[in-house]
Structures are given as structure tokens and as C-alpha cells.
Amino acid sequence: MPPENNDITVTIDLMGKKDLPEIMAIEKESFVSPWSEGMFADELKVRHSQCLVARLSTDKKSMIGGYLIFWIVADEAHLHNLAVKKEFRNQGLAYGFMDVMKEISRQAGVRAQTLEVRESNLEAIKLYRKCGFVVKGRRPLYYTDTHEDALIMWADI
Numbered sequence: 001m002p003p004e005n006n007d008i009t010v011t012i013d014l015m016g017k018k019d020l021p022e023i024m025a026i027e028k029e030s031f032v033s034p035w036s037e038g039m040f041a042d043e044l045k046v047r048h049s050q051c052l053v054a055r056l057s058t059d060k061k062s063m064i065g066g067y068l069i070f071w072i073v074a075d076e077a078h079l080h081n082l083a084v085k086k087e088f089r090n091q092g093l094a095y096g097f098m099d100v101m102k103e104i105s106r107q108a109g110v111r112a113q114t115l116e117v118r119e120s121n122l123e124a125i126k127l128y129r130k131c132g133f134v135v136k137g138r139r140p141l142y143y144t145d146t147h148e149d150a151l152i153m154w155a156d157i
């Protein structure tokens with residue numbers, strides 16, 4: 001019998017339809033107004049949408065730790081969705097995703113990245129600032145569920 005190995009390997013992989021049940025569980029624990037499974041399925045069909053998951057594997061099992069969806073349109077990258085499963089937060093997974101987005105964007109000739117974030121989402125805003133994003137604008141009452149403004153952030157590549 002080989003020795004038991006509980007080391008976790010993290011792999012960034014393309015999202016597939018079979019991943020959607022696990023993704024939906026993370027989505028529901030992460031957002032006040034979660035995307036539906038159909039919205040994720042639609043993203044998988046959009047040619048300029050980059051849909052990625054982080055697979056966490058031991059020698060016994062594999063699970064999804066988080067996901068990232070962004071669009072590359074002309075010379076801009078637009079972050080559409082990012083979430084990390086609660087039990088794996090604060091371990092650098094989102095930071096790793098942002099790095100991957102930047103690298104894919106750079107290789108595609110993108111000059112700038114942008115995103116919208118709820119102004120109350122301090123964890124995400126701190127992450128984005130750490131990744132070089134700065135607030136360049138605001139969309140008043142953008143989120144109809146909580147009547148919150150969106151901050152518009154940009155980062156050059």
C-alpha cells in the first residue's frame with residue numbers, strides 16, 4: 001500500500017458544464033443575488049469569455065475551490081465573476097486567479113483590466129487594490145437588491 005498523501009495540489013483549469021453543481025454551491029454562499037446555473041452555462045458558450053476554476057486535489061479526491069470569469073473584448077479585460085469557497089478563503093486563491101487573469105490578458109494584447117464591485121465589499125476591494133486596481137468611477141444604485149453603488153476599478157497591464 002502506498003503511504004497516504006494528503007498534500008493539496010491547486011490547478012487552474014478550464015471550467016466545464018460538469019463543474020456547475022459545485023460552482024453553484026460556492027456562488028450561493030458567496031453572493032446576495034447569485035447567478036443561476038443557466039447564466040454560467042451561457043458564459044461557457046461565449047467565445048470571448050474566459051471561464052476558469054481552481055481544482056484542489058489530494059491523491060484521494062478533487063474539488064473546486066473557486067472560479068473566475070472574465071471577458072476579453074478588444075484591448076480590455078472585464079472581470080465578471082470571482083468567488084472562493086468559504087473554507088478556502090484567505091489563502092491566496094483569489095490573488096492567484098487575478099494573476100492568471102492578468103497573464104492571459106497580457107498574452108492577448110490587452111492594455112487594461114476593469115471591474116465593478118459593491119462599495120461594501122471591503123475584502124474584494126482590498127484584494128483588487130493589492131492587484132493594482134484603482135477606483136476610477138462609481139455607478140449610483142447599480143445593485144438593485146441592496147440599492148448600493150458600484151465602484152468602477154481599473155488597472156493598467
Ligand SMILES: CC(C)(COP(=O)(O)OP(=O)(O)OC[C@H]1O[C@@H](n2cnc3c(N)ncnc32)[C@H](O)[C@@H]1OP(=O)(O)O)[C@@H](O)C(=O)NCCC(=O)NCCS
Binds near residue numbers: 127128130
Ligand atoms: C473576495 C474573495 C474572492 C477573496 O478570495 P480569497 O481567496 O480569500 O483572497 P486571497 O486569500 O487571495 O486574498 C488576497 C487579498 O484579498 C484581501 N482579502 C481577502 N480576504 C480578506 C478579508 N477577509 N479581509 C480583508 N481583506 C481580505 C487581502 O488584501 C488579501 O491580501 P493579504 O493576504 O495580503 O491580506 C472572497 O472573499 C470571496 O469569494 N468573496 C465572496 C465573493 C465576492 O465578493 N467576489 C468578488 C465580487 S466583486
